[in-house]
Amino acid sequence: MKTENKDSMKQRKRNIKLLISYDGGNYHGFQRQNNSLAVQNILEKKLEILFGDTIEMAASGRTDAGVHAYGQVVNFFTDGTIPIDRVVRAANSLLPNDIVVKAADEVDFDFSARHSAISKIYIYRIQQGEIPDPFLRNYTWYIRSKLNLAAIQEALAYVVGEHDFSAFQATGSVPMLPIRTIYEATCEQKGSIIEFSFFGNGFLYHMVRNMVGTLVNVGIGKTTPIRFKEIMDGKDRKKAGATAPAQGLYLKQVNY
């Protein structure tokens, strides 16, 4: 069985970092699966052809089934000898066209896509209007009701800073320290699209989608900005809103 970047892998000659974009619509998430198709399965299989080596990659984090990425980052150790400036084009010629390598770099051995990450940006897109756009169905959450943007922005202000985000952690997820710092949380209208952006030092499992689900309740007037803060402070997942659908979420950027 494969393990992620186990120590024996570090005997290899190179540490390769890739910047990846993918449309998550056809995959059961990023992380390698035994019985279903994940982005990582495809990437490792194709990169093994390219590098002539077994590849066990680590990623900045997993993304769920249906979630997209503009800037996922992975790394892996290899003895493969392909010049680094040929990797992008060669990888893209092997990969299906819903997974794209945007950049490849050879990095120091102490770089880990997962452990070296210091912050991330996620965006979430809602499409709001009377008539849904068929071209956005896999890339946004469609909401017919008009949303009160000012109320959402008021609630978002409470998200910024260091908080215990237990209220927005997926129920049944592996227990982890629920304290995270959000540096910036915004929501703006771009035509029929309402785009949220969350910039933080880390995110709990389902945290963005659970926050957006609760913020939409604020936007439709089902709850208030102050009540949003109380829900967050209450640390009880059952008080928050429903999980927003996966297809509106994008891992935009990972910072190192």
Place this chain on the structure above:
Amino acid sequence: MKTENKDSMKQRKRNIKLLISYDGGNYHGFQRQNNSLAVQNILEKKLEILFGDTIEMAASGRTDAGVHAYGQVVNFFTDGTIPIDRVVRAANSLLPNDIVVKAADEVDFDFSARHSAISKIYIYRIQQGEIPDPFLRNYTWYIRSKLNLAAIQEALAYVVGEHDFSAFQATGSVPMLPIRTIYEATCEQKGSIIEFSFFGNGFLYHMVRNMVGTLVNVGIGKTTPIRFKEIMDGKDRKKAGATAPAQGLYLKQVNY
């Protein structure tokens, strides 16, 4: 077997016109098929539920498998009594989310989506760049090579006016008078997207895709603008370029 708007249908009480948008990616074109899924099959089936009546619609024209529409127009005769202002929302609640009714109107009996159309606008989108965008794969033709836009625009000027477009007609298509008038033909860069627009009184089968395929040959320097004109004037399909892929083409608007 169903026929399009046969005379007996005109005994019915209402003539309904719909403006439709669809993502053609999952369908074998617009026109009703017996053995595969077409947009028309879905529309008629769902509208029959809504109107409580058999529905045989006529469209402004067919679109091929994989081709998209922002503004397809259809009409049908019905005795169904649903108020016209409820049709859009009710239809969209029944339709899959890749087919959307944007507007519904009750029109005079002499209106035919097909025969009353006086002009159409098609657009075609190319994505050009070193790194393909995975989110555009089903909505553009991806071309790595840089295209000479000035040369394409020079060739496009020859398209405007009344011409015999036999050179760009699909081989093996039903013979039809190959004279069409193009009022406007443009090509502009919008970021990584190169967008063609063709406004004309009618289009032969595969005409836009065959023109775009030949214009891309101009753009990559494989042929010249003058040679493009000669190909058009030569009326020989075999001299023109390959048919551009379906997923870049959109029926944007039909004028009546």
